[in-house]
Amino acid sequence: MDFSPSEEQRLLIEMARRFVEEELYPHERTVEETDEVPVEVAERIKQKSRELGLYAAAMPEELGGGGLDTLSMTMLDRELGRASYALHYTVYRPSNILQACVGEQREKYLLPCIRGEKVDCLAMTEPGAGSDVRGMNCRAVRDGDDFVINGTKHFISHADWADFVILMAATGEEDGPRGPRKKITTFLIDKGWPGFTIRPGYKNVSMRGYHNFILEFDDCRVPASQVLGEVDKGFDVANDWLGATRLQVAGTCLGRCDRALELATQWAVDRKQFGQPIGKFQGVSFKLADMALRLRQAELVTYEAAWKHDQGTMTDSDAAMAKLAATEALAFIADEAIQIHGGMGLMNELPLEMIWRDARLERIWEGTSEIQRHIISRGLLRPLGG
Amino acid sequence: MKVLVPVKRVVDYNVKIRVKADGSGVETANVKMSMNPFDEIAVEQAVRLKEAGAAEEVVAVSIGPQQAQETIRTALAMGADRGIHIKHDGEVEPLAVAKLLKAVVEKEGPELVLTGKQAIDDDCNQTGQMLAALLGWAQGTFASKLEIADGGAKVTREVDGGLETIQLKLPAIVSVDLRLNEPRYASLPNIMKAKKKPIDAHEPADFGVDPTPRLKTVKVSEPPPRQGGIKVESVDELVEKLKTEAKVI
Ligand SMILES: Cc1cc2nc3c(=O)[nH]c(=O)nc-3n(C[C@H](O)[C@H](O)[C@H](O)COP(=O)(O)OP(=O)(O)OC[C@H]3O[C@@H](n4cnc5c(N)ncnc54)[C@H](O)[C@@H]3O)c2cc1C
Numbered sequence: 304m305d306f307s308p309s310e311e312q313r314l315l316i317e318m319a320r321r322f323v324e325e326e327l328y329p330h331e332r333t334v335e336e337t338d339e340v341p342v343e344v345a346e347r348i349k350q351k352s353r354e355l356g357l358y359a360a361a362m363p364e365e366l367g368g369g370g371l372d373t374l375s376m377t378m379l380d381r382e383l384g385r386a387s388y389a390l391h392y393t394v395y396r397p398s399n400i401l402q403a404c405v406g407e408q409r410e411k412y413l414l415p416c417i418r419g420e421k422v423d424c425l426a427m428t429e430p431g432a433g434s435d436v437r438g439m440n441c442r443a444v445r446d447g448d449d450f451v452i453n454g455t456k457h458f459i460s461h462a463d464w465a466d467f468v469i470l471m472a473a474t475g476e477e478d479g480p481r482g483p484r485k486k487i488t489t490f491l492i493d494k495g496w497p498g499f500t501i502r503p504g505y506k507n508v509s510m511r512g513y514h515n516f517i518l519e520f521d522d523c524r525v526p527a528s529q530v531l532g533e534v535d536k537g538f539d540v541a542n543d544w545l546g547a548t549r550l551q552v553a554g555t556c557l558g559r560c561d562r563a564l565e566l567a568t569q570w571a572v573d574r575k576q577f578g579q580p581i582g583k584f585q586g587v588s589f590k591l592a593d594m595a596l597r598l599r600q601a602e603l604v605t606y607e608a609a610w611k612h613d614q615g616t617m618t619d620s621d622a623a624m625a626k627l628a629a630t631e632a633l634a635f636i637a638d639e640a641i642q643i644h645g646g647m648g649l650m651n652e653l654p655l656e657m658i659w660r661d662a663r664l665e666r667i668w669e670g671t672s673e674i675q676r677h678i679i680s681r682g683l684l685r686p687l688g689g
Numbered sequence: 690m691k692v693l694v695p696v697k698r699v700v701d702y703n704v705k706i707r708v709k710a711d712g713s714g715v716e717t718a719n720v721k722m723s724m725n726p727f728d729e730i731a732v733e734q735a736v737r738l739k740e741a742g743a744a745e746e747v748v749a750v751s752i753g754p755q756q757a758q759e760t761i762r763t764a765l766a767m768g769a770d771r772g773i774h775i776k777h778d779g780e781v782e783p784l785a786v787a788k789l790l791k792a793v794v795e796k797e798g799p800e801l802v803l804t805g806k807q808a809i810d811d812d813c814n815q816t817g818q819m820l821a822a823l824l825g826w827a828q829g830t831f832a833s834k835l836e837i838a839d840g841g842a843k844v845t846r847e848v849d850g851g852l853e854t855i856q857l858k859l860p861a862i863v864s865v866d867l868r869l870n871e872p873r874y875a876s877l878p879n880i881m882k883a884k885k886k887p888i889d890a891h892e893p894a895d896f897g898v899d900p901t902p903r904l905k906t907v908k909v910s911e912p913p914p915r916q917g918g919i920k921v922e923s924v925d926e927l928v929e930k931l932k933t934e935a936k937v938i
Contacts, residue, residue: 310883310884311883311884314762315880318874322874355874355876356878357877369877369878
């Protein structure tokens with residue numbers, strides 16, 4: 304298997320790299336210091352990324368998206384992911400799950416997201432239900448043609464930028480292979496809908512300028528036409544469309560691995576102590592070797608999973624391995640890059656302290672490292688009845 | 690009007706150049722290569738002429754190794770219509786390039802050839818001028834502005850002490866300078882379109898040109914490392930040092 308970029312992928316990578324260097328890097332310090340992406344900066348990035356076709360690049364061409372396959376999209380995410388998370392996210396990828404929209408939902412939600420007129424956010428997590436998503440307490444109860452929703456979601460990213468929320472709520476219970484379990488339904492709910500309020504979440508050490516929110520539903524009544532996919536089949540919809548989200552996390556992490564390793568390598572050449580470049584000390588050069596190896600491993604596992612996704616053969620375990628490998632490689636590489644820089648690595652002169660803080664979150668969201676290991680090991684044990 | 694744009698694959702302008710240990714040239718193994726930045730400006734200008742309706746077709750041509758096709762592909766993604774690749778592995782000197790370009794011009798019949806003013810690897814700044822001489826065409830070098838009107842080209846040139854505007858008869862060669870334009874990014878839809886655009890492959894022999902270098906590189910060496918500055922006590926001492934040490938006056 305050869306994952307070296309094709310002609311188109313090479314051009315895409317070069318274009319994205321230039322975009323990141325010219326349009327994203329210059330605003331990083333402002334975002335880190337103010338914890339906000341200035342509105343005019345966000346607008347400019349959005350406009351530029353739409354001109355270049357980077358916006359909604361993974362959405363099918365016939366819907367107005369860029370039509371990129373998953374492997375190319377992962378390579379693009381790698382380039383975009385080099386920059387501050389909040390800035391890179393203004394180059395928006397509508398949640399894949401919106402492709403489950405049917406009828407009027409397409410014109411109301413899916414297509415405006417691709418055109419850059421609307422933005423979505425996705426709400427699964429609750430104070431009492433994190434890794435155990437199915438344990439959610441937010442309920443939607445059928446009442447005639449409507450559903451009445453009650454409950455609280457927290458840690459919901461960029462609900463401030465969003466125009467509507469893709470909400471998962473429990474709609475009953477069923478017997479599963481391992482006992483009773485909740486049935487989940489997915490809803491599309493506009494901001495400003497009666498009974499739906501949003502308040503600021505917590506301050507976060509990672510991803511400055513990219514905020515999380517608390518969503519509250521208090522007898523929020525929505526018509527059944529707001530159900531995305533089928534009633535009670537919310538998990539199926541999620542499984543069909545959200546697999547690639549783990550690859551998106553992996554891809555963006557690879558980009559920050561690249562950046563940290565490049566900085567550390569250059570520093571090892573330029574910084575002199577005891578009369579020679581510190582890269583001449585094995586204590587430093589072996590770190591670089593290990594960092595490069597971890598990055599290569601993560602890259603190969605991620606690209607293979609992306610390639611399999613394009614072939615329709617990616618398993619849960621493939622996606623979990625990619626997410627696990629890339630997020631843990633980033634944690635290791637960011638930490639070692641700082642070690643190689645010494646004190647300077649922690650100063651806000653360099654992007655390393657940002658990369659290091661941001662890396663911490665990557666092992667938690669989109670399924671913690673433990674949950675990824677659980678998925679991988681389940682794939683090994685279950686076939687043997689374990 | 691057809692516009693021909695020669696594009697060269699060179700070491701990327703961001704790369705810190707290192708001289709090979711044996712002094713035979715600069716290190717190019719594992720080094721990022723890109724289109725010569727002045728050629729990018731030429732491609733951009735050609736595409737703008739096409740967008741403005743002044744040109745019908747933009748053809749990018751590159752002389753170089755197999756990977757020079759990547760450079761052509763970049764030009765296609767920026768908006769050029771098709772490419773011509775003349776494959777040659779060794780070094781090519783400006784005269785050989787000019788001879789090959791002359792043959793391409795005779796085959797393609799463009800009315801305008803837009804070249805970069807120089808390539809950033811050897812900084813020769815000769816190809817455009819040699820090509821104009823070989824073809825007996827008008828030339829406008831170091832263009833910072835270009836207008837096509839009344840069957841001719843109005844070229845504003847950057848010269849010592851200011852700007853000079855000249856009127857050229859077409860067909861003509863124009864070599865472009867840094868301030869002519871800011872090259873665009875290739876957009877995703879254009880990258881996808883570039884995939885389907887044709888690149889014709891040739892060898893120098895197809896045009897009856899022998900690209901063997903006429904010059905021999907004796908030695909390539911690093912510039913001397915920068916020395917720290919010194920303070921002088923008086924103007925006299927300064928003048929003295931400028932004469933005897935810096936040897937600039
Ligand atoms: C900044 C931020 C933004 C977020 N954005 C969103 C969003 O937009 N939408 C959304 O829905 N969610 C979002 N999340 C939620 C995120 O997906 C969850 O934080 C994550 O799933 C973990 O849940 P938890 O934080 O409740 O941790 P818990 O599930 O409480 O986990 C605590 C610890 O227990 C471990 N653990 C739990 N179960 C197991 C097990 N079975 N085996 C082994 N170990 C286990 C975990 O690995 C972890 O170490 C966001 C979170 C953060 C921090």
